[in-house]
Amino acid sequence: MKLIVGLGNPGGIYTNSRHNIGFKVIKALAKARNLTLKKDSGASALSAKFKIDKQSVVLAMPLVFMNLSGLAVSGLLKKYKTDLYDLLVVCDDLDLEFGRLKIKQEGSSGGHRGLESIISSLGKKNFNRLRIGIDRPPPRLETAEYVLSGFTRQEKEQLKETIDKAVDCCLAWVSEGITKSMNIFNPCQRKERRVK
Numbered sequence: 001m002k003l004i005v006g007l008g009n010p011g012g013i014y015t016n017s018r019h020n021i022g023f024k025v026i027k028a029l030a031k032a033r034n035l036t037l038k039k040d041s042g043a044s045a046l047s048a049k050f051k052i053d054k055q056s057v058v059l060a061m062p063l064v065f066m067n068l069s070g071l072a073v074s075g076l077l078k079k080y081k082t083d084l085y086d087l088l089v090v091c092d093d094l095d096l097e098f099g100r101l102k103i104k105q106e107g108s109s110g111g112h113r114g115l116e117s118i119i120s121s122l123g124k125k126n127f128n129r130l131r132i133g134i135d136r137p138p139p140r141l142e143t144a145e146y147v148l149s150g151f152t153r154q155e156k157e158q159l160k161e162t163i164d165k166a167v168d169c170c171l172a173w174v175s176e177g178i179t180k181s182m183n184i185f186n187p188c189q190r191k192e193r194r195v196k
Contacts (some may be wrong), residue, residue, distance in 0.1 A: 002057045002174050003082045004029070005045075007091040007114040009148075010063050018134040019066060019147040022090040022114075024048055024159075025132070025166045026061050032167060037061060043075035052174050058082075062137045070121025071116040088128040088173055089118060090166065092147065096133025098155055099162040102168055103130045105178050128178055132166055139176075 006022030014020050030037050035048035040060065047060040058080055062072030077087065085105075091114055096102055106126040109115035119125050137146030152157060165185070173181045 001080045002055060002059065002080050002086050002088070003060065003076055003080060004088045004090065004170050004174075005060045005062065005069075005076065007066060007069050008021065008061065009066050010061075014148065016150045017148045018092055018151065021092045021132050021134065021163075023061050024089045024163055025130075025170065026059050028163045028167050029059055029081055029170060035059065039063075040076070040079070042079035044072045045076060047076070052171065054059060055174055057174055065115040067117050068120045070117035070119070073118050084122070084124060084127045088130060088170060089115065089134070090130045090170065091115060092134045093131035094134060094136055094143065094147070096131060096135070098133050098135040099158050099165075100133035101130065101162075101166060102133075103128065103173065103181050111136055128173065130169055130173075132162065132167060 004026065006026035008014065008020035008023035023051040030048050033050045035050055037046040037048050037059065040047040046063060047058055049056065049058050051057065053147045057078070060076050062069050064072050073089070091112055093102065093110065093112070095110065105128055107129070108125065109119055115129065136146070137143055169181055169185045172184060
């Protein structure tokens, strides 16, 4: 059983924030597969199940705040009897330029509160994560305020392409594995500036 968990904060006021890009990816995956995310009785999350080539996959969005993500993830792992190498966590990343993806097998939290909570709950760092670049905050704007703010008009124009690319990355991870996904999606993906 593969488990893909998108990180974010529950509640309408956070829906369109940068910090909730993990939720956006899960919703897009569910929509692409005509799935409805429902309350999971065995964990603090919304979830849905589907199959790719006989491989069962669970999509999930925690119903707890970002800094408590570990509670939901550990509950999902137990319920679905999923090994850590079959877990993919999708989250935002301040250290990547906007729209860039980076998928990897393990690592530190990089200061991300959701990843910190998961590492703390599991006591291990060896799970897959897909980081989606949201860029650094502009000068004099606090990081906490920035990640909870909405996207700019220019970012919104690029957002669908970024989400679609992240969906493709998640599906490639299920079908092709982590190494091939890293080779496809990690090379520097700088966008050319559009001339108007």
